[in-house]
Amino acid sequence: MTQSVEDHxxxxxxxxxxxxxxxxxxxxxxxxxxxxxxxxxxIETWFRGHRQGSVPDHAMPAALHRILACGVDPDDLTDVVRAMQHDLIYNVCQLIDDPGLLGIGLDEDYSDEMEFGWELVAVRTAAPAGRASINHLRSSLDDHDPSGRGGEPRGRPIPARLPGHPHYARLAVAHALAGDRTQALKTWRKATGAPLGEAKAAIGLLLDQPRQDPGSTP
Structure with a gap:
């Protein structure tokens, strides 16, 4: 197999x-x-194997059962969990990049000779073999957020389920479905710079598309 210039x-x-x-x-x-x-x-993953309506024996699904029984919106719970998970992986990146940024210091009993940090090393297993330090993780983490929001919560309304469409389009449709056409147009035009008429037409086309019910199985 011919290797690309980039591989060298x-x-x-x-x-x-x-x-x-x-x-x-x-x-x-x-x-x-x-x-x-x-x-x-x-959430459903935690309830697998438990009879519907019964309180699970395990502490984690039991806690989720109590939370949902109080009327908490499952989507709000998702947003809270996702935000906390984002903070965790961001702090992991900071821990590797520079523990001092987290206020993590050395043990007072350590001498200068025992000072240490952490380093992420990539090991290439295919030819040409090589090793390289991977750093500056925290500065690029949010650029890779699959939602395109840079680690920010999704807010409300929840973007419509339109696979293959960008976040702004899904959010604009959600505003339109909620009855706020003005905000729908603002959202679309802010993201695309499209004229008013073009934005109306584009949102109208998406509203005419069949959408998956958030309560259905993907």
């Missing part, structure tokens, strides 16, 4: 390794668009 440049695979690690961190975050049997899939 250490910078190329190091960049890909950096992006791969950051994307892997994001893959550990709950899927805000995934629904199973009428509720977010990550």
């Amino acid at each position: 440049q250490p910078e190329g695979w190091q960049v890909r390794a950096h992006e791969s690690f950051v994307n892997a961190l994001w893959s550990l975050i709950v899927d805000e668009d995934g629904y199973t049997d009428g509720r977010p899939s990550w």
Whole structure:
């Protein structure tokens, strides 16, 4: 197999390794668009094997059962969990980049000779073999947010489920479905710079498309 020019440049695979690690961190975050049997899939996962309506024996699903029984919106719960998970992976990146940014100091009993930090090293297993330090993780983490919001909460209304469409389009449709056509147009035009008539037509076309019910199985 012929190797590309990029494969012979250490910078190329190091960049890909950096992006791969950051994307892997994001893959550990709950899927805000995934629904199973009428509720977010990550919640449903905790209830598997438990009879519907009964209180689970395990502490975690039991806590979720009590929270939902109080009338908490499952989507609000998803947003809280996702925000906390985002903070965690961001702090992991900071811990690797510079522990001092987190206020983490050395143990008072340590001597200067024992000072240490952490380093993420990418190891290339395919030829040409190589090793490279991966740093500046926190500065690029939010650029890889699959939602396109840079780590920010989604807010309300929840973007419409329109697979393949950008976030602004899904949000504009959600505003329109909620009866706020003015905000729908503002959202679309702010993101695209489109004239008013073009924005109206584009949103109208999306409103005519069949949408998946948030309570249905993807």
